[in-house]
Amino acid sequence: MSASPAVMAGNDTPWVLPSRGRVGMISLIIAESAIFMIFVAAYIFYIGKSLDGPTPRQVLKIPIFITVCLLSSSLTMHWAIATLRKGKTASFNVFWLITLVLGAIFLAGTGREWQHLIYQEGFTIQTNLFGTTYYSLVGLHASHVTAGLIGLTIVAILGLAGKIKREHSERCEVFALYWHFVDAVWVVVFTVVYIVGR
Amino acid sequence: MASESIALRVHKSPLHVVYECVATADHKKIGLMYIVYALLFLVVMGIEAILMRIQLSHANATFLSPEVFNRLFTLHGTTGVFFVAMPILFGFGNYLVPLMIGARDMAFPRLNAFSFWMTAFGGFFLYASFFAGGGLSQAGSAPDVGWFAYAPLTSPTFSPGHSTDYWTLSLLLAGVGSIGAAVNFIATILCMRCPGMTLSRMPLLAWMNLVMGGLILVTISPLTAAQLMLMADRYIGGHFFDTAAGGSVVMWMHFFWIFGHPEVYVLIIPCFGFVSEIVPVFSRKAMFGYPAMVAASVSIGFVSLGVWAHHMFTVGMPSYGNAFFVLTTMVVAVPTGIKIFNWLATIWGGKIRFATPMLFCIGFLFQFLIAGLTGIMLATAPFDWQLSASYFVVAHFHYVIVGGILFTIFAGFYYWYPKITGRMLNETLGKWHFWIFLIGFHLTFDFMHIPGLLGMPRRVYTYEAGRGWETWNMISSIGAIFQAAGILIFVYNMIVSYFHGALAGNDPWDAWTLEWATTSPPPDYNFAGVPAVRSRRPLWDIKHPDDPDWKYE
Numbered sequence: 001m002s003a004s005p006a007v008m009a010g011n012d013t014p015w016v017l018p019s020r021g022r023v024g025m026i027s028l029i030i031a032e033s034a035i036f037m038i039f040v041a042a043y044i045f046y047i048g049k050s051l052d053g054p055t056p057r058q059v060l061k062i063p064i065f066i067t068v069c070l071l072s073s074s075l076t077m078h079w080a081i082a083t084l085r086k087g088k089t090a091s092f093n094v095f096w097l098i099t100l101v102l103g104a105i106f107l108a109g110t111g112r113e114w115q116h117l118i119y120q121e122g123f124t125i126q127t128n129l130f131g132t133t134y135y136s137l138v139g140l141h142a143s144h145v146t147a148g149l150i151g152l153t154i155v156a157i158l159g160l161a162g163k164i165k166r167e168h169s170e171r172c173e174v175f176a177l178y179w180h181f182v183d184a185v186w187v188v189v190f191t192v193v194y195i196v197g198r
Numbered sequence: 199m200a201s202e203s204i205a206l207r208v209h210k211s212p213l214h215v216v217y218e219c220v221a222t223a224d225h226k227k228i229g230l231m232y233i234v235y236a237l238l239f240l241v242v243m244g245i246e247a248i249l250m251r252i253q254l255s256h257a258n259a260t261f262l263s264p265e266v267f268n269r270l271f272t273l274h275g276t277t278g279v280f281f282v283a284m285p286i287l288f289g290f291g292n293y294l295v296p297l298m299i300g301a302r303d304m305a306f307p308r309l310n311a312f313s314f315w316m317t318a319f320g321g322f323f324l325y326a327s328f329f330a331g332g333g334l335s336q337a338g339s340a341p342d343v344g345w346f347a348y349a350p351l352t353s354p355t356f357s358p359g360h361s362t363d364y365w366t367l368s369l370l371l372a373g374v375g376s377i378g379a380a381v382n383f384i385a386t387i388l389c390m391r392c393p394g395m396t397l398s399r400m401p402l403l404a405w406m407n408l409v410m411g412g413l414i415l416v417t418i419s420p421l422t423a424a425q426l427m428l429m430a431d432r433y434i435g436g437h438f439f440d441t442a443a444g445g446s447v448v449m450w451m452h453f454f455w456i457f458g459h460p461e462v463y464v465l466i467i468p469c470f471g472f473v474s475e476i477v478p479v480f481s482r483k484a485m486f487g488y489p490a491m492v493a494a495s496v497s498i499g500f501v502s503l504g505v506w507a508h509h510m511f512t513v514g515m516p517s518y519g520n521a522f523f524v525l526t527t528m529v530v531a532v533p534t535g536i537k538i539f540n541w542l543a544t545i546w547g548g549k550i551r552f553a554t555p556m557l558f559c560i561g562f563l564f565q566f567l568i569a570g571l572t573g574i575m576l577a578t579a580p581f582d583w584q585l586s587a588s589y590f591v592v593a594h595f596h597y598v599i600v601g602g603i604l605f606t607i608f609a610g611f612y613y614w615y616p617k618i619t620g621r622m623l624n625e626t627l628g629k630w631h632f633w634i635f636l637i638g639f640h641l642t643f644d645f646m647h648i649p650g651l652l653g654m655p656r657r658v659y660t661y662e663a664g665r666g667w668e669t670w671n672m673i674s675s676i677g678a679i680f681q682a683a684g685i686l687i688f689v690y691n692m693i694v695s696y697f698h699g700a701l702a703g704n705d706p707w708d709a710w711t712l713e714w715a716t717t718s719p720p721p722d723y724n725f726a727g728v729p730a731v732r733s734r735r736p737l738w739d740i741k742h743p744d745d746p747d748w749k750y751e
Contacts, residue, residue, distance in 0.1 A: 020305040020389035027381040027415055034419035035426075038453055042427065042438060051444045126435035129444050136430055136438075 021174040029181045032144070036185055039140055040192055043133040047197045050128035056198045059121050060134075066109030067190055070145075073102035074183045077176050087166040093159045099179070100152045103145060110142050134193060141189050144182050151175055223307035224722060225292050228314050230618065232289030235318055237689075239281040242325075244685060246274040248678055251642075255675035257663035267659035268342035269361075273324070275345030276365065279461065280372045281321035283603060287468045288317070288379050290610055291407045293618065295383065297713035297720060298401045300392025300729040305385035309378050316375030320368040327364035341365035344657065346458060347428075349439035349450040354432055363432060366425045373422040380414035383407050392712075394731035399751075401711045401734070402485065405492050406471030409499045413464050416503065421457035424450065448513055455506035462598065463502040467495060469606035470537060473559050476613050477541050479709045480556035481548030484735060484747070487540040494533035494540075501530050511582040520579045527577035534570055538563065553707075554628030558609035561636055565601030569594065572647070587657075590650025596643050600681075608635075608688070615692070616706045620718040621699030627691040631684050638680025645673040710735035 080095035114135075117123045125135040155172065158164050164172070210218075219231060250270050253262040262270070292310065296303055304310045324341075331339040341361045343351045352362050387408045391400065428450075430436035437443035439450045478485045485491065507515060507523045515523075541563060550556065572594040576582050585591060608631070615623045649667040661667055705714040715737050716725055733739055733747035 015393040017389045017391060020385040023388050024306060024309075024381050024385040027384045027411070028377075030412075031377045031381070031415040031419045034416045035423045038420045038423035038456070039427075042449065042453075045446070045449065046444075049444045124435075125430065126437075129437050132430065132436040132438055132445075136427065136436065140426075 019170060019174075021171065022177065025174045025177045029177065032181065033185075036140065036188070039133075039137045040188060043137050043192055043197065046129045046133050050130045052128055054121065054123055054127070054130075056130060056134070056193070059117055059123050060194060060198055061113075062194045062198075063109055063113060063190075066106045067186065069102045069109070070106040070183055070186055073099045073106070074180050076102065077179050081169060081173050081176050084164070084166060084169040084172060089159070089162070089164060089166075092164065093156070096152070096156055096159055100149065100156050103149050103152060103179075107142060107145050107149060110138065110145075137189060138193065141182070141185055144185065148179050148182050151178070223303075223311045225296050225304045225307065225310060226618075226720065226722075228310050229289045229291075229293030231314055232285045232292060232317075235314075235321070236282050236286035236289060239277050239321055240286075241685075241689075243274050243277040243282055244682060246270045246277070248682060250274065251675040251678040253659065254661075254671050256672065257661055257668050259660050262659065264659040265338055265342065268344075268657075269338070269340040271657055272341050272344055272365070276324065276341070276369070277321070278599065279345065279465070280369060281317070281324070283465045283599070284372075284376060285317055285321075286607055287410070287465065288313075288376075290472070290607075290614070291383060291403075291410070291468060292379075294614065294713060295386060295404050295407050296390065297617075297716065297724060298404050298711050299387065299390060299395050300712050300725060300731065301386065301390035302724055303390075304382050305390055306382050310382050313375040313378035313382065316378065317372050318375075320370075320372030320375065323371060324364060324368035327361050331361035331364050332359050346454050347450075348454075349428075349447040350441060352428060352432070352450075353440065363429075366428055366432075370422060370425045370429075373418045373425070376414055376418045377422075380411040380418070383411035384415075387411070392729045392731060398489070399731055399734045401471075402474035402488070402491060403468070403471035403711075406467045406474070406495055409495050410464055410467045413460050413467070413499050413502070417457050417460040417464060420453055424453035424457070427453075448510075451510050451513065452507065455509045459506040459509065460499075460502045462595075463498060465603050466598065467498065469562075469603050470495060472606045472610040472613075473541060473562060475709075475711065476555045476559050476609055477544050479613075479707050480551045480553060480559070481545045482551070483544055483548040484710075485540070486543040486546075487536075488734065490536055491540050494536040497533045498530060501526060501533070505530060508577055508582070511579045512586045524577055524579050528574060531570060531574055538567060553612070554623070554625060554632055555609045555613040555707075557629070557632045558605045558612065561632070562602055562605040562609065565597060565605065565639075569597035569602055572597065585650060587655055588650040589654045589656055590647050592656045593643050593646035593650055596646070600639055600643065605639075608632075611688075611692075613707065614713075615695070616702030617713055617718045617720070619696055619699070620702055621695050622702050622706060623695045623699060624691050627687055627694075631687045631691065634680055634687065635684030638677045638682075638684055641677025641680060642674045643677070645670045645677070705737070710738045712736055715740070 076095045076099045080092050080099060083095060084092040123131055125131050155164065155175065218227065222228065249262060250267065253259050253267060292304065295301075327340045329339075331341070338359060338361055341347075341364060343357060343362055343365065347362070347365065350356060352366075387400070387404050397405075427436065427438040431438050431440060437445045439445050439447055441447060474485060474491060505523060505527045507519060508527045511520060511523070541559075572590070576585065576591065576594055612623050612628055615621075649670045652666055652670075654661060654665070654667050654671075661671075702718045704717055706718075707714070712725075712729055712731070713720070715729065729736065733751050735747045739746040739748060
């Protein structure tokens with residue numbers, strides 16, 4: 001029994017809709033941006049409002065090396081996708097692994113910075129307002145990097161097993177959107193925490 | 199055809215139904231689960247409201263203790279916004295949007311199930327605080343900080359025990375669910391439309407859900423962020439809202455209302471969609487001013503993002519701040535007015551059928567107008583200085599939420615129940631429901647404005663005699679009983695009609711959108727073939743091949 005009498009003769013123009021993966025990821029990125037925006041607003045509002053030390057200038061060093069690593073990982077990610085679209089899976093794997101390593105270096109760098117602050121400087125989230133806003137904002141970003149690294153690792157394993165083919169380039173691209181977003185957020189966090197706030 | 203699918207439905211064993219609910223990723227089943235879940239909490243929050251109305255019905259009442267009263271208004275508000283209104287609208291959206299745009303399912307079915315279960319878990323978690331919220335210190339059980347939980351009341355000093363953590367975590371969970379649902383709605387509406395369903399031909403309900411999805415992305419996320427900050431303060435010694443360490447409590451207000459005000463539009467905009475589907479069908483006319491309607495909704499969405507601090511006029515902002523938020527708030531009235539005029543123009547000259555869905559829509563039009571007018575009064579900063587946090591405000595926002603949102607949700611139930619179950623709701627009972635609920639609504643909330651004007655503050659558990667508040671409160675409490683009676687009729691109607699209602703057939707209202715093109719209830723696959731659309735009223739085109747709409751659009 002036909003459930004639908006609604007089939008009608010449509011016109012023959014091709015019916016193209018946006019990719020749902022991309023739209024979904026962009027929506028998620030908008031939501032994530034709003035979360036970051038609130039944390040950034042709190043950070044900026046509380047700059048210089050701590051009642052006692054330490055101040056950012058006393059304890060923070062500008063993390064140039066890991067910033068370069070993270071930003072270049074966006075570039076290698078872009079190359080990885082571009083080669084996958086051409087079907088060159090071997091070079092895709094190479095670029096993807098470089099991206100993974102660069103991301104891991106960034107996370108390790110943040111970890112080292114925190115270790116130094118906590119154990120050498122005795123500076124924690126409880127110390128003052130600066131500590132609260134610094135650890136929450138940088139930590140929120142680091143947790144996003146961690147989520148990205150988990151995704152990168154899964155794809156890397158699949159890629160090394162030879163499971164990633166040309167037809168997966170769109171899915172990898174959707175994931176790449178997230179990674180580019182994490183990088184772009186770092187530009188904001190870096191500016192606010194290490195330049196404006198210092 | 200319809201009776202066959204109903205017969206199939208009845209023969210499933212209960213265990214099978216439970217299994218289907220847990221395992222399903224079908225948009226219709228998830229939509230129904232959202233709706234049933236929300237109705238359950240509607241009854242819970244209704245009982246909370248009745249208890250509070252009994253306590254307030256006369257002066258110096260001792261029916262509830264102050265502590266219990268605080269918990270009740272906190273849970274009533276939190277439940278109403280997060281576990282009744284949002285899930286019920288997600289439920290209707292889930293059920294209807296794919297059908298209306300001619301799709302097989304939502305864009306991400308498993309994300310859809312995940313979102314539902316997160317929201318559901320959040321609600322049950324909130325109520326689990328009754329059993330575990332006291333913690334080892336046996337502090338108060340359920341959260342009692344009010345639905346906007348102003349700092350520093352939420353700090354460990356003033357909220358010992360775990361009740362506030364239950365509130366925070368449950369909203370965090372529900373927030374994740376809502377963001378998942380929003381992502382899904384946006385992707386579905388933009389990427390799953392059937393051939394020919396351009397954005398300019400999309401049913402207005404789908405448009406409204408698109409706007410709602412966009413708003414959720416940028417409003418629920420700030421709430422999530424604020425809850426993370428509050429958790430950092432309570433658990434790991436953060437100082438975000440800790441004045442002793444230089445933190446600011448006004449910051450929480452800003453962050454909460456950056457979420458809180460657009461949230462109202464998250465709730466009302468899909469309701470605009472209901473009205474825009476129902477009013478044309480029962481006026482036998484195409485929607486008047488479709489593009490203006492879309493433009494107005496989108497602009498309401500944008501403007502609503504810049505009005506939040508009108509909740510904070512009494513905090514003492516600079517005069518520029520006050521002036522800015524007064525003006526932006528008043529600007530909202532312009533697109534809203536456009537919508538009201540469009541609905542009136544649709545009804546104007548139409549061949550009106552006063553069936554129950556239409557009655558509720560007409561009730562909505564009057565009440566939403568009044569709610570908007572008291573909103574403009576409260577948007578005026580000097581007026582707000584007098585009446586902020588009084589019963590006038592309580593009356594105003596209940597006029598929006600009950601008189602606006604709940605009335606359209608009832609309209610939606612009467613309109614789409616036949617599609618969902620295959621049987622009509624009883625029309626006589628429906629009219630009883632409408633009139634009794636209407637009387638109850640006006641008794642409660644019209645008269646609630648007056649004690650507010652006379653100075654009665656919100657959230658007081660009792661009041662002294664002789665201030666002139668008693669009569670008005672008694673009338674409000676009597677109205678609550680009428681509303682409860684109306685709801686009971688509605689619930690009875692839904693249960694009885696499910697088994698004995700008249701068979702609906704595919705298209706009982708002679709409507710024009712695609713959901714009425716398939717069977718009632720629709721099969722798992724929605725449409726046997728992919729529909730193709732050439733106008734805003736595809737079903738009209740099928741019924742009237744000699745005079746289709748697309749010739750005129």
